[in-house]
Amino acid sequence: MVDNQHLSRRRLFGMAALSAAALAGATTISAAPRAAAAGKAVAGGTFVPAVVIGTGYGAAVSALRLGEAGVSTLMLEMGQLWNQPGPDGNVFSGMLKPDKRSSWFKTRTEAPLGSFLWLDLANRDIDPYAGVLDRVNFDQMSVYVGRGVGGGSLVNGGMAVTPRRSYFEEVLPQVDAAEMYDRYFPRANSTLRVGNIDKKWFEETEWYKFARVSREQASKAGLSTTFVPNVYDWEYMKREAEGSVPKSALDAEVIYGNNHGKVSLDKSYLAAALGTGKVTIETLHQVKTIRQQKDGNYLLTVEQKDADGKLLATKEISCRHLFLGAGSLGSTELLLRARETGALPNLSSEIGAGWGPNGNIMTARANHMWNPTGTKQSSIPALGIDDWDNPDAPVFAEIAPMPAGLETWVSLYLAITKNPQRGTFVYDAAKDRADLRWTREQNAPAVAAAKSLFDRINKANTTIYRYDLFGKQLKAFADDFCYHPLGGCVLGKATDDYGRVAGYKNLYVTDGALIPGSIGVNPFVTITALAERNIERVIKQDVVAK
Template sequence: GNGAQVPVLVIGTGYGGSVAALRLAQAGINVHMVEMGQDWATVAPGSDGKIHPKITSPDHRAFWMRTRTKQPLSNFLGFPIDKNITKHAGILDAEDFAGISVYQGRGVGGGSLVNGGMAVTPKRENFGTILPSVDAAEMYSTYYPRANAALGVGSIDPDWFERTSYYQYSRVGRKHAQRSGFAWTFVPDVYDWNYMMAEDNGSVPKSALAQEVIYGNNHGKKTLPKTYLAQAAATGKVTISSLHRATSVRPAAAGGYDVVLEQINTAGDVVATKTVNAGKVFFAAGSVGTSKLLVKLKATGALPALNGEVGQGWGDNGNVMVGRANHMWDATGDVQSTIPCSGIDNWDAGGAFAEVAPLPAGLETYASFYLAITKTQRRAAFSYNSTTGKVDLSWQTAWKQDSISMAKTIFDKINRTEGTIYRTDLFGASKIWGDHLTYHPLGGAVLNKATDNYGRLHGYSGLYVIDGSLVPGNTSVNPFVTITALAERNIERIIATDL
């Protein structure tokens, strides 16, 4: 409530925030978390009897405060598929900046609610370029294993993979990759693979096998509320206020920091404004959320001593999407698991790692679909716009051309080998490349630049960053395992020395 005093306040309940809350609580410290999205565990089911809709039928539950859906694949067979919806505190935010839409999870659990669960530890030889100031030996001996264990990362049963019709699309992806001489690998995931096999044999309600993923999974995925946040709650020392958005943090005369919170309803109206005092504040609002807050607080005089690195070093992890049109003999299946389980690795030679992704349309599409992560060097900056009172991002859509070129090192070759072409009907108006978005925002408060080497913000003691904004723009693979492992490393140090 207004006027409350807490030892530690964590802004955001995604990976970084959940690690901080659990480890602080285990060290005996009371933690309060604020989350602007809903606590989906307490939301009543919709008219379909489910909390989360399928990927093929997004409604108000699917999108954060939009009056029209913004589906990542905007078209099908050339036809636009977006539709009007009621503005609501839905689970997926397609946040529009001038040159890019940044997709993010909204709710207790952050991105874990909407992501594909692909849990990839980068190859050790690439780590030096991902986080150059971090000791790789420590990460690979201690913090990556700790993160993987706590997240519940597992691998698909290779025999079931060969049998199930739900991964025909991945087997076709493997065949095409290997016929062109590319390395193809399984990708670990936090989806419960035993549950998915039970879905396949019909003994449990279907989720991954019933087109659920980016608008939430009703079953099967080990999201943060089932892992880190469940453990945190069990300590009895962590409380969470959902539908509370942090808007300001400033030093308090009596010590600590005054944090202003707007409580909103599910239509987005502010129903109360509260100020709480916190001894220490962890920014864990995600790369975009944390960067926007810090840039605004520096520019508007709340935290003027933050350094000039705040808002810098933002990247899109080089995300681009593309579909290929297969021959009729390479059908990808009218049923497809929404959880990708494999990738094509051409990182060293071509700067691209491509997930073989589903296109769960519910009918045979004869399409192979991919989300590529590429080694782009492009980095954008956030800046405060005093005219609009908003934070802008300097990303330019044309920069994605670098990523497209890298992704083409894989798919041009596969098309040549197979005698196939790109799909032009998925992103609108004869557009081949999905170059308008990212699922993997990273950076904006980069480790050892905006903060010290453990996430302590320069200029203020007791303020920390502990989320994807620490990571300078690229992780070479899907990012959440690295975000989690880095948070584990940093919080251990902070608990040992600052508390």
């Protein structure tokens, strides 16, 4: 109870710091009396005891626990702080009429559902801007990531799922599962403020008719469904339905950010981290290179830009302890660049390996005219089809909304499958970026598993697939993009069993890059819990001990 009270107080202090930064239009966020408290000037730049790159799940955990341990910590975030309303009075743009706030330096939005009746109705031409959602396009796979203080928590559906213990043990056998499920998963869920939907309200409300329809159809095929916890405030959603508060989930907001209701990281871990008075966040700061100095400290070259992409300054920041929490793509790219350019030549050949899209496959079914899904649909999923025990084709399928504001008779799903295929990142010197070696053929096992599940549902309900939602071609399964990038710096291979990068002291990976390509459910709770486990050991043995 005392720990929770301390965390709540820190969160309040942190929220005040975030609000003050927004009002001032500042790119430096700190609850300390002086914003420069995290570092001190040294010859050629700034020295900070600890730097955390990124502000996503693993990064936020690391910063909070370092701050609690009394370690002055600087977080470097390439995106911006999202809590200042735009001209329309909203922080984020809506999903149905997106503007430049929606996308990271694009000239046109790139929504996952790119068409309806093969017409591109979802996307809009926009001005390039430091928006909240990025689609990183590789040759045969695209990856959606969040940009801003809070990373992916700003743009995901908030589904806070703890993986099946047996599969966790299969994926990460070197991690003590009893410790994870007894201590770190509960800690992560508590700090993330995960909650459960009121089941009675779910059964009654028109906003989840789409999910009840899919549940009934799955049941006819002999499949079971399960309610899924979420970081969205369910009580707030009920008030949205009553009309007593501004709508967010019930106003088709999710992939471009929720203006209300969702407890993203800036309202949980990051707010608490700032509340320690030891953590500072610099926004619109992108780390470009990492190298090690003769004294063993790390020197970062950092570009500061404005929200329109104009370069404002190039800085050098040094630190004793460096934590990479820039996500599977970002952390892997930084280390690959460092290895291949000779800046950190002793990095393992395992850097870049073991990547996967968590078996993500999207698909949709066409319902009969007498079985509508509803014109009102909450954007926050609440149910999943759980067929993970199927020995031939394990699938966990999120029952996803399609909040178009009109009747579509569409049932939409994000299937998470057990695909053993793995990709590899390689450094492209000409482009100065990590390139993903992954083919569409590698997604064939995932498509086959999803098809096996939904063929059963279609057969039981005499329905068919929708072929018009994923571009101009006839396509029932979207296998060319993912929401859950995992791997690239795999735990126990590119790092030790606690995220320490092989070959270098005081260098750590603390995000989804540690998980080898698959975890069987939406991964952010696992990333958070694993980061809790790792940072506890690192602080005890590497930071405080010294």
